[in-house]
Amino acid sequence: MNIYRFQGINSVENEIENILKDINYWKEYLKNKNVDYGYYEYKKYVLLAQKEQSELSLYERVDNDYKLILRNNVIVGENQGDKYSEGDKKTPEGAYDLIEKKTGLDQFYGPFALVTSYPNVFDQSLNKNGSGIWIHGMPYNGDREKFTKGCIALDNPELENLEKNLDIKKTVLITSQNEFKKATKDDIALILSSIFKWRDAWKYSNIDEYLVFYSQDFRKADKSGLEEFSEYKKRIFSKNEKKTIKFSNIDISPYPNTFGKLMFKVFMDEEYLSPTITFYGKKELFLEITNNQVKILSED
Known part of the structure; x- marks a missing residue:
């Protein structure tokens, strides 16, 4: 004053x-x-994928805290490590946005897929390539391998429940090889x-x-x-x-x-x-x- x-x-x-x-x-x-999973003024949901644990967790930002909404077992890329090139069968590590919900896919991917922003600007600066990194479901018909070509996959009912509990535009996906460091x-x-x-x-x-x-x-x-x-x-x-x-x-x-x-x-x-x-x-x-x-x- x-x-x-x-x-x-x-x-x-x-x-x-x-x-x-x-x-x-x-x-x-x-x-x-x-601030365990970050600081957010706009985004409301954090999807945390820990590859070695084959685990995907959804947290909602509620007031000044995070609330665990659900936790699912998932399958990830066949090979360990960060993704660098098309066809290396690795799941990227970092922080990504969810871009869109893609429907009308081959039955192999389940009911729909949530498309990630890989490769982001940092990935591109490192000359990383490849695309089509999704969170998707399981085949309607027949079995599949216990790994993906780089995507994150979970059972169809769990995928549908996941999508019902988040807002794509307000979600960040964080992926790590080992246990996440807060x-x-x-x-x-x-x-x-x-x-x-x-x-x-x-x-x-x-x-x-x-x-x-x-x-x-x-x-x-x-x-x-x-x-x-x-x-x-x-x-x-x-x-x-x-x-x-x-x-x-x-x-x-x-x-x-x-x-x-x-x-x-x-x-x-x-x-x-x-x-x-x-x-x-x-x-x-x-x-x-x-x-x-x-x-x-x-x-x-």
Whole structure:
């Protein structure tokens, strides 16, 4: 109130933005929230597939906690490890969206399939390929092998019950080879505060502070690396345009991986306004925490 009285509304906004960059604010904000399976402002359901355990669990975000809705036995890809190429018979590891419900399929896949977003931007940056990674059912006629070519399959009644208990648009699928490693409040607080520091550097065209948030291993989906990205951003930032950048519906998912990295996927709504560009859409970041710093590995 005193800032508003003596310095005006713009100073109040600046003070709030400074608070959003403070990790201690986020630690306090998260104090009574369960973030075991991530932090979500939009998504409501987490599907957790643990390949070695042949298990698929559905959690619903209820208030500040997660409620286990169901747990089913599943079959996954014939071969262990993360998927890299078409035909390797491996189930991907990471965090994926559910894109659509596909019906009218061959009876081999059961009543329908839930299509995943593999390969995502991070997968593409690593030159991973293949497609058609689904959650589907079992054949109506005859038996099938006790493994898939990379999909996740479960009994038809369980598939139908699963679909009835989630909203495809509000569900994230997290897949891991071994037992899932839960997120911590310290990690989520660090990510949230870093997002707003990164946004601040972007907003005010501070190129040095901005590039600090990018890993030396940074790659885009088109395989271009940090050097090309840095040169492009330097040209854009040199215009020093006044920008408005707002984020909302921030979702942060743990990202199991085979690199030994502490990784997360961030998906959020972005509003970007400048004299030359108006953008309303989605922003997706794939990042790691290393040496208590957030480093972006890929983005879209």
